């Protein structure tokens with residue numbers, strides 16, 4: 463149980479602080495100096511491309527949200543429309559510009575809402591389904607934002623080691639400061655809905671089953687090629703031999719609030735399964751663009 467009850471007012475205050483403290487980053491404010499573009503491209507070009515695509519897909523994510531949450535709560539709308547989308551789209555624009563500076567083609571974001579999402583959206587007009595969809599949205603968001611934070615932390619560290627100070631500090635450093643606040647929003651919202659009595663046991667059971675059945679890493683979106691691309695990011699960030707530690711890091715919250723650490727669970731098994739699948743698929747087929755050089 464939470465130490466203190468999370469109220470909608472507290473979540474609203476958090477969003478309001480995020481908006482005040484983290485205005486969207488203008489492209490013109492970042493120093494995109496690159497000292498050795500060839501090396502950065504070789505080691506992290508693919509990661510830049512993946513992150514740029516995922517960040518630029520924020521506009522599709524908003525459409526998905528509108529589909530999935532037809533009766534959106536004001537605090538959710540406030541977050542995604544006034545604070546989250548304006549920040550994320552700048553992350554995408556900045557990263558996309560960097561990868562073009564590195565001599566790579568622009569990112570190709572997927573902007574169409576998938577069909578299965580539309581079907582779910584039609585069902586979501588029923589209030590018990592709406593609550594399930596809302597909880598799924600928060601859990602997905604928490605996992606996604608945590609992955610973003612970790613990826614940016616690793617990337618900034620490697621870039622610094624390579625002497626790419628501007629990319630590490632001015633580009634990735636600025637972006638990565640905005641991600642933990644997004645995670646906190648989803649964490650608070652998921653904790654609230656899972657502890658305030660909104661959900662009946664059958665709804666929680668359904669959410670657990672859906673997470674187990676459909677969990678995907680950030681940006682995979684049910685597409686095989688993106689699964690391999692994600693595996694490539696895991697490899698470039700040197701996480702291939704630490705998948706369990708990584709699964710723990712991104713799955714800890716969900717193990718606690720959705721599964722109540724059942725049987726000593728440190729992370730839900732589907733986190734590690736998804737990571738292994740992505741690396742295996744990458745090893746099998748590689749990626750579309752560029753070559754991978756491990757970061758280690």
Ligand SMILES: [Fe+2]
Nearest residue numbers: 517550553610
């Ligand atoms: Fe972002």
Ligand SMILES: [Fe+2]
Nearest residue numbers: 607610641644
């Ligand atoms: Fe984010």
